Amino acid sequence: ELKVEQNPLFLSMQEEKNYTIYCNYSTTSDRLYWYRQDPGKSLESLFVLLSNGAVKQEGRLMASLDTKARLSTLHITAAVHDLSATYFCAVVDSNYQLIWGAGTKLIIKP
Amino acid sequence: EPEVTQTPSHQVTQMGQEVILRCVPISNHLYFYWYRQILGQKVEFLVSFYNNEISEKSEIFDDQFSVERPDGSNFTLKIRSTKLEDSAMYFCASSARGPNEKLFFGSGTQLSVL
Numbered sequence: 001e002l003k004v005e006q007n008p009l010f011l012s013m014q015e016e017k018n019y020t021i022y023c024n025y026s027t028t029s030d031r032l033y034w035y036r037q038d039p040g041k042s043l044e045s046l047f048v049l050l051s052n053g054a055v056k057q058e059g060r061l062m063a064s065l066d067t068k069a070r071l072s073t074l075h076i077t078a079a080v081h082d083l084s085a086t087y088f089c090a091v092v093d094s095n096y097q098l099i100w101g102a103g104t105k106l107i108i109k110p
Numbered sequence: 111e112p113e114v115t116q117t118p119s120h121q122v123t124q125m126g127q128e129v130i131l132r133c134v135p136i137s138n139h140l141y142f143y144w145y146r147q148i149l150g151q152k153v154e155f156l157v158s159f160y161n162n163e164i165s166e167k168s169e170i171f172d173d174q175f176s177v178e179r180p181d182g183s184n185f186t187l188k189i190r191s192t193k194l195e196d197s198a199m200y201f202c203a204s205s206a207r208g209p210n211e212k213l214f215f216g217s218g219t220q221l222s223v224l
Contacts, residue, residue, distance in 0.1 A: 031210055042201060043153070043215040088153060096209045097166055100153040 002027045002093040006101035014109055016078050021104045023072040023089035031092040032072045034063050036085045037103070043088070046074075079108045112136040116202050116216035123192055123223055131187045131219045133202030142185045143203040143213065144177065146170070153201070158209060159185065192223045 003026040013019055023032070034046040047056045049065035049072060056063050060083065062075045072089055086105045090098040115134045123129050135142050144156040157167040159177055176188045185204075189196055199220050203213040 033212070042217040045212050045214070048212055090153070092210055095166055097155050097158065097168075098209060098213070099155070102152045 002029065002091060002099045004089060004091050004099050004101040006087075006089055006104050008104060009102055010105045010107075012107045012109065013079055015080055018078065019076050021074040021076075021087055021089075021106075023074070023091075023101055025070045025072075025091045025099075027093070028067070028070075029091045029093065030067055032065055033090045033092075033098065034072070034074055035088045035090060037088065038085050046087075076106075081108050081110045084108045112214075114202055114204055114214050114216035116200075116219050118219060119217065120220045121222070123221070125194055125223055126191050129189050129192055129221065131189075131200050131202075131221070133185045133187070133216055134183050135185055135202065135204030136206075136214055137183070139204035139206050139214070141165075141205045141208055142177075142179070143205075143209070144187045145201045145203060145215075146198040147201065147218075148198045156187070156200075160208075189221075192221075194223050197221055197223045 005024045007022050032049045035043045036046050037043050047063040052067040054065045060077045065072045084107050086103045088103045089101045093099050117132045121129055142159045145153050146156055147153045155168050157171045157177055158165045174190045178186050199218045201218045202216040205211045205213050
């Protein structure tokens with residue numbers, strides 16, 4: 001059974017700082033997603049990572065995937081308040097369904 | 111940009127009552143999903159639907175739950191006899207060709223069972 005773990009679960013940081021959110025998963029998968037969720041809102045797709053070594057960047061967010069280590073990272077560069085949200089990683093399992101991490105609640109203080 | 115729409119945005123019901131949550135997936139998408147998120151917890155998969163039948167379902171999706179595509183546009187989730195623990199945000203999603211692709215989520219229906 002695929003398990004997905006994120007850490008940290010909660011992160012409070014100052015603007016302009018850099019930080020990384022980690023997503024580990026327990027069994028082989030070659031497809032991983034990062035989603036953002038604002039309070040009371042739906043899930044917004046950020047990145048789809050399809051292969052080992054994949055790196056994608058948009059604005060201040062960069063995601064990478066290491067399928068051998070079963071690890072994805074979401075790196076935030078020079079954080080701004082607008083990036084405050086909960087970030088979820090989700091991994092496709094052998095039944096082609098998404099298994100979700102618990103989410104990382106990110107608060108960026110102005 | 112095309113989007114998945116869900117109605118209602120909020121639903122309050124008494125325990126034991128039936129509820130139907132409605133979704134209109136993106137029109138050219140073939141795969142449809144229901145997920146739920148209990149307040150403060152992770153998103154959980156309920157069911158996926160393709161070609162007018164369930165393709166996968168989780169342990170949560172027991173006999174109290176059913177899905178239907180009654181016409182060419184709507185996709186519904188029915189809970190026959192709601193329980194307190196069914197209170198959650200229910201998200202509908204669709205994808206063009208399968209769960210390996212990007213899922214587009216609706217804005218959710220907040221279900222409160224009293």
